[in-house]
Amino acid sequence: MYPIPIIAEALINGLMLGAVYALVAVGLTLIYGVLHIVNFAHGAFLTLSMFGIWLLWEHAGLDPYLSILVLTPVMFGLGYAVQRFIIGPAGHGRDNSILLVTLGISIIIENGLLVVFKSDTRTIATDYGFRVIEIGPLLLSWPRAVGFLVTMATAVVVWLILNRTDAGKAIRAVAKEKLGARLVGIDVNHIYALTFALGSACLAVAAGLLMPVFYVNPQTGGAFVLVAFTIVVLGGMGSVTGALLGGLLIGVVEAASSLFLGDSLGQIGIFLLFILVLLFKPTGLFGARI
Amino acid sequence: MLEIDRLSKRFSGLVAVDDVSMRVSEGSITGLIGPNGAGKTTLFAMTSGFLPVDAGNVRFEGATVTSMPPHDRTRLGMVRTFQIVQPFAGLSVRENIAVGAYLRTPDRVDALAEAETVGNRLGLGPMLDLAASSLTVAGRKRLELARALATRPRLLLLDEVLAGLNPTEIRDILPVIRSIRDDGVTIFMIEHIMQAVMNLCETVYVLNEGKLIAEGAPAIVCSERPVIEAYLGQGAAARLQAEGGQPHA
Amino acid sequence: MSARDLFPILPVLLVLAVLPFLGLSGSLVNLLIFMMIVTLAAQGWNVLGGYGGLASFGHAAFFGTGAYATAILQTRYGINAWAALVAGVALGSLVGAFIGFLTFRSGLKGSYFALITLAFAEVLRILANSSEITGGGAGIVVPIDYGFENLQLRDRRFFVLLAVVCVGLGLVITRWLDRSKFGAYLIAIRENEDAARALGVDVMKVKLGAITLSAALTALSGVLYTQNFLFLDANVAYGPWISIEALFAAIVGGLGTMFGPLIGAVVLLGAGEVTKEFSGGIPGFDLLVFGVILIITVAFAPNGLAGISLKGFRRKKSGDGAGASQDGGADA
Numbered sequence: 001m002y003p004i005p006i007i008a009e010a011l012i013n014g015l016m017l018g019a020v021y022a023l024v025a026v027g028l029t030l031i032y033g034v035l036h037i038v039n040f041a042h043g044a045f046l047t048l049s050m051f052g053i054w055l056l057w058e059h060a061g062l063d064p065y066l067s068i069l070v071l072t073p074v075m076f077g078l079g080y081a082v083q084r085f086i087i088g089p090a091g092h093g094r095d096n097s098i099l100l101v102t103l104g105i106s107i108i109i110e111n112g113l114l115v116v117f118k119s120d121t122r123t124i125a126t127d128y129g130f131r132v133i134e135i136g137p138l139l140l141s142w143p144r145a146v147g148f149l150v151t152m153a154t155a156v157v158v159w160l161i162l163n164r165t166d167a168g169k170a171i172r173a174v175a176k177e178k179l180g181a182r183l184v185g186i187d188v189n190h191i192y193a194l195t196f197a198l199g200s201a202c203l204a205v206a207a208g209l210l211m212p213v214f215y216v217n218p219q220t221g222g223a224f225v226l227v228a229f230t231i232v233v234l235g236g237m238g239s240v241t242g243a244l245l246g247g248l249l250i251g252v253v254e255a256a257s258s259l260f261l262g263d264s265l266g267q268i269g270i271f272l273l274f275i276l277v278l279l280f281k282p283t284g285l286f287g288a289r290i
Numbered sequence: 291m292l293e294i295d296r297l298s299k300r301f302s303g304l305v306a307v308d309d310v311s312m313r314v315s316e317g318s319i320t321g322l323i324g325p326n327g328a329g330k331t332t333l334f335a336m337t338s339g340f341l342p343v344d345a346g347n348v349r350f351e352g353a354t355v356t357s358m359p360p361h362d363r364t365r366l367g368m369v370r371t372f373q374i375v376q377p378f379a380g381l382s383v384r385e386n387i388a389v390g391a392y393l394r395t396p397d398r399v400d401a402l403a404e405a406e407t408v409g410n411r412l413g414l415g416p417m418l419d420l421a422a423s424s425l426t427v428a429g430r431k432r433l434e435l436a437r438a439l440a441t442r443p444r445l446l447l448l449d450e451v452l453a454g455l456n457p458t459e460i461r462d463i464l465p466v467i468r469s470i471r472d473d474g475v476t477i478f479m480i481e482h483i484m485q486a487v488m489n490l491c492e493t494v495y496v497l498n499e500g501k502l503i504a505e506g507a508p509a510i511v512c513s514e515r516p517v518i519e520a521y522l523g524q525g526a527a528a529r530l531q532a533e534g535g536q537p538h539a
Numbered sequence: 540m541s542a543r544d545l546f547p548i549l550p551v552l553l554v555l556a557v558l559p560f561l562g563l564s565g566s567l568v569n570l571l572i573f574m575m576i577v578t579l580a581a582q583g584w585n586v587l588g589g590y591g592g593l594a595s596f597g598h599a600a601f602f603g604t605g606a607y608a609t610a611i612l613q614t615r616y617g618i619n620a621w622a623a624l625v626a627g628v629a630l631g632s633l634v635g636a637f638i639g640f641l642t643f644r645s646g647l648k649g650s651y652f653a654l655i656t657l658a659f660a661e662v663l664r665i666l667a668n669s670s671e672i673t674g675g676g677a678g679i680v681v682p683i684d685y686g687f688e689n690l691q692l693r694d695r696r697f698f699v700l701l702a703v704v705c706v707g708l709g710l711v712i713t714r715w716l717d718r719s720k721f722g723a724y725l726i727a728i729r730e731n732e733d734a735a736r737a738l739g740v741d742v743m744k745v746k747l748g749a750i751t752l753s754a755a756l757t758a759l760s761g762v763l764y765t766q767n768f769l770f771l772d773a774n775v776a777y778g779p780w781i782s783i784e785a786l787f788a789a790i791v792g793g794l795g796t797m798f799g800p801l802i803g804a805v806v807l808l809g810a811g812e813v814t815k816e817f818s819g820g821i822p823g824f825d826l827l828v829f830g831v832i833l834i835i836t837v838a839f840a841p842n843g844l845a846g847i848s849l850k851g852f853r854r855k856k857s858g859d860g861a862g863a864s865q866d867g868g869a870d871a
Contacts, residue, residue, distance in 0.1 A: 095649045096650075100833060106830075108831060115822075115824050115827060267665055274654075275655060279655075280645070360736045389727045398718055
């Protein structure tokens with residue numbers, strides 16, 4: 001058995017990493033809640049964003065946290081274009097077709113990155129990467145704490161966009177009642193693309209928060225995609241609050257299972273959780289739609 | 291033939307079907323009417339096994355089938371159709387009907403032959419090789435009937451089989467329904483179109499807000515005060531009487 | 540199903556069987572073997588995903604189980620390769636039935652089904668990667684011991700024959716789906732589950748049958764993989780690559796068609812080989828091309844390559860005034 005402070009430290013650090021998971025999941029659940037599609041390319045988009053952060057660091061010397069400001073509009077635009085010009089037209093509005101199109105996109109991105117960057121793993125060595133905050137006997141990772149705070153701030157921004165802007169109101173209208181929204185003159189395809197853009201923009205933020213403590217290679221997103229889906233399902237498909245809570249929970253579960261089972265087996269905990277939730281509680285633990 | 295015994299269903303506090311009992315006798319065409327949201331489709335769903343009951347029993351030819359899955363009920367000889375017709379879009383009309391026919395034969399040649407016979411009988415002959423998705427609404431309704439008939443049922447549960455048809459199409463399909471009964475298939479039908487109910491049914495049951503409010507011969511039932519009020523609003527029966535008008539729904 | 544129904548299969552099998560003896564180079568023979576292995580996995584995928592409408596992202600679970608079972612039974616328990624083949628297929632089917640039982644009982648369909656199958660495959664991959672019996676991360680090597688009784692053939696052209704026989708089995712099974720009550724029920728469920736149930740179809744039983752059959756074919760593909768390459772690790776056996784290639788081949792070739800998986804596997808792997816040639820073997824380039832082909836297929840030819848040729852065929856037929864259905868009339 002580990003001493004209590006080590007366990008507490010691991011769990012709190014897990015909680016803080018979970019916050020970044022939550023951000024990835026918020027984007028995914030937003031897209032699900034409005035478009036009712038499972039975006040299998042979400043993980044690949046995250047990988048792409050992480051490479052973006054890495055490129056800006058490597059070639060422009062830009063700090064990852066600052067890069068978020070550059071990358072967010074880029075991912076927003078890319079997300080908009082991909083939904084509007086690829087997924088929308090190619091999916092024909094059929095569940096299975098859309099899923100396959102997003103699978104195709106994820107394979108294209110993943111292997112495109114492989115072609116360009118090879119399979120090497122890249123990291124960013126910032127001077128704060130290993131900085132810690134001492135709270136009593138606990139040593140907490142500084143970049144993870146930043147991740148936690150920025151995630152919460154981003155969640156508030158997303159909430160404000162959804163609830164306080166005209167575009168956000170249109171998004172919620174489409175999520176609730178697609179036909180009705182169309183009847184009152186809302187351009188549903190535009191709103192779909194906008195939502196997809198917003199979900200992708202969340203990934204740019206998540207990538208900036210992840211890079212100081214994580215690494216990236218073309219497969220990185222693949223590991224995240226099932227984690228993100230687990231979170232989304234746990235939180236209730238389409239629920240932003242659920243995704244936030246689910247993300248935190250998953251962070252803790254992952255920290256606990258890798259502490260007790262070791263890193264490679266640790267991942268199993270997440271997949272098993274995913275399977276169990278889908279089998280026995282597919283409406284999620286926290287319910288509530290956006 | 292079919293006994294519905296004190297059936298109830300609640301949806302999160304709302305009582306959709308409340309302690310309803312009915313009886314469909316062999317060889318009859320029995321109607322189930324009532325305003326929108328009266329619980330007719332819920333009652334049908336429980337009768338055919340698509341929805342679990344909260345309380346009560348369903349008996350078919352004396353055997354209790356309350357908790358029997360739908361496909362087993364079909365095997366016993368009671369089959370339902372859907373209000374919103376559900377053709378197998380990727381299959382031809384003939385293959386659609388054959389899916390029903392396979393219940394009584396494992397052999398493809400037999401099933402396709404049976405499909406052709408049933409299809410011809412329902413006036414689908416010229417369309418047998420078309421894709422089911424290419425049929426008109428009237429054609430799809432006939433296909434829905436044909437598929438159900440191909441399972442060789444003894445009791446047919448029809449959920450608004452006339453809805454969405456124009457008067458000519460209704461006129462054309464009424465004799466088809468009657469001939470099905472004349473061949474020995476008992477029919478229990480939800481129907482909105484009163485003219486058809488009057489025309490076809492020997493007995494009707496009237497549901498309103500989940501409760502059974504009347505039963506009997508259609509002409510008599512439709513002049514009963516609760517029935518008129520259920521359809522036209524409270525006080526309507528009195529007003530009609532005061533005006534000396536003969537109520538017809 | 541009559542002998543006549545099997546007629547179109549024969550010439551295709553003959554061509555495939557004769558091909559390696561026409562002086563193909565060693566690498567082309569190897570490519571042909573690999574095409575047959577992927578075809579078989581795709582045929583399995585097609586039973587469930589094409590006919591049953593249940594798209595799985597985790598057929599690796601069945602492939603890997605067949606592959607590992609064969610390898611482990613031979614190397615650790617000294618069991619004969621042919622018996623191991625049977626056991627591998629049986630175990631793969633069992634995994635299919637198990638996953639099917641859990642997921643269908645919960646009514647999972649569409650994207651949920653795709654994701655949960657992926658999760659099952661990943662769980663198996665992680666387990667295989669860290670457990671002793673599978674050789675862990677180092678993998679497992681089946682010692683070379685050539686001989687028909689060991690299912691190891693020194694002349695690789697004969698391995699092509701073996702694989703072609705298996706693909707032939709896949710074709711016959713698919714043909715049977717086109718011509719049987721079970722197949723009609725499976726398609727009915729794909730098109731409309733409630734309507735099928737109302738017509739007396741035991742939906743759970745048919746779906747379970749479909750996933751078991753599907754898993755069996757894909758497990759057989761895994762067995763062949765083991766016998767051909769004589770090496771396995773967790774990423775090969777349970778990794779996403781085979782789930783993806785099986786799905787790709789079935790969809791690009793033509794969902795729910797007899798020759799779809801074969802056409803798809805040949806075209807995709809052929810295209811992959813060509814791009815590798817042109818790009819100078821940059822890793823990932825072939826899959827990049829696959830991804831583009833997948834999206835184009837879904838967007839413009841949802842019935843795949845077989846669907847395109849079928850459409851042309853139908854158009855010609857209806858031009859002759861023979862109606863639009865390709866088989867309904869002929870048998871009645």
